[in-house]
Amino acid sequence: MLWSEHAILIVGEPLTDEKADIGDRDLVILRETACASGAEKDAAMSGSQWDELADLALSRVRAAGVEYADIRLLDTTTRTISGEDRRIAHLRESTDRGFGIRVLHRGAWGFAASSIISLEEIPRVADLAVEIAKGSSSLAITKVHLAPEPVHRDRIVTSCRLDPFAVPLEEQTALLLSTMEVIQRHPGVVRSHASLWAQRDRKLFVSTEGSHLEFNLLAMQGDCMATAVHNGRFASRSFNTPHLRTGYELVRDADWAREGARIAEQAVEKVRAPAIEAGRYDLVLDPEHLSLTMHESCGHPSELDRALGYEANYAGTSFLTPDKRGTYRYGSAHVHLVADNTEPATLAATGYDDDGVSCQKWDIVREGIFVGYCTNREVATRIKEERSRGSNRADSWGSVPMVRIANIGLEPGTATLDELLADVKRGIYIEGHGSYSIDQRRYNFQFGGDAFWLIENGRRTHMVRDVIYHGITPEFWGRCDGVADAGHRRRYGFITCGKGQPGQSGWMTHAASHARFRRVDVISGHTKADA
Ligand SMILES: [Zn+2]
16 A cells, blocks of 8 residues: 655644734745645656656556556645634645556456656556456456447646636635625624635546546635524534636636625524424425435436445445336436536546546436446446446546446426426425435435525425435435426536545536425424424
8 A cells, every 4th residue: 555645734723813913924935835846746747757657557567468457647736725713724735646557457457556656666566456456366256348448549628717726825815704704794693614625637547558648627616604603503504616627717706795695694594493393395406405415316326336236335236226227217207317427617527537438428317217327347348338438437546446426417497496486385495415314225315405495385485494304216306396497507516425445535516407396204303402
């Protein structure tokens, strides 16, 4: 096991009033350090040098007689700036560099990786990958066959107007400070939080089949939160610009003053809201809330490695087994769940996956019928598909790529949000993410949310709290009787989707318009201790 090199720069603890001046000085020092490390990184990142290393690795494993091999060289820089209670509390920039070599030999995989990118280290790691494949082969029950894929030579660059790593730190911290100021100005709010996150990935993928793919990818996100207290209870509301593959314009284009004031006002209403009474309600779910429901109840069960019985230990397996494909009723005729790894700016739209397969768009559920899986080159052949769907991703140079949820979204319908609400006599409108649980086959679940409003006679009236709805995946989606139109569609990114042993964090985007579900069982999370 080899560990990555991390250069982590942390600016202090949450600052007290007395330390505020020291904090400002530290920010200046950090910026200079970050620039120096950037220049050094660029020198280490010369394309021709990486090509030379990749050629050396692949010729080494070819000589050992492997059926297939690829190498991924990766250089990742991540920056987080966060503030708490009107102060910049934390600024961190980390760099993570290394390479991983994957070989298919005697029908089995071998993988080895290192954080030392050098001509001396490449042969050692290449030989280790081959040795591991030999060991795997001696134990394998079935041989690995890869679905064919054309050879690709390409360069993928995230398009952006403003590089977040070039925007002055003063501008970014000023935005966080002014947002927290707006939030805390609201009577009843006791805490504020705001943060910005950005990541750049420079990657080279080269395979023995001849594919050569260069990546320069960017992702960005910002968020803020207001917390209010009342009668010994607290409640928070938050706003986020979703994680997207774009530049700082994502943050600059958002109206932080308006959103900060909105969440402050809603946090105060939320903490004073009455608890929900248990019962059956019609639900209208907002796109952000649906992004989590789709992720858990459609995304994970559509991963073919789970459905085939791999990944059983870590909340694995799936109720969507291969015998159900093409005939199983997953939801109502309103439910079209589409995987689209080609939509610009979405997290899984990286041009090609870590098998070197080009990103695609396909149906998971069409008119309520389950029709497709997320696959990679290995598992696609197990269900006799001719080509991988291109959903094989690793979360770092030191991780083995595996089947990952695609950008799965709910296709828009034709209604407006007002029309969906108008036809509800007594229901609940839910926004955002809350706590949830779902069994490992992704069949029985319960979901909370971030904010809840009672719907009475077609209108949202007032907030309620402690709403938890539960259901069985196909019954729940079978209760969907309306989806709002494309004008209501919003996208939300996930960067902490856990899977695998050792665990990895997957990235994907889920888009939806508001949708209505009839007669769903709701229980109250309210306990005597909350009274
Ligand atoms: Zn997940």
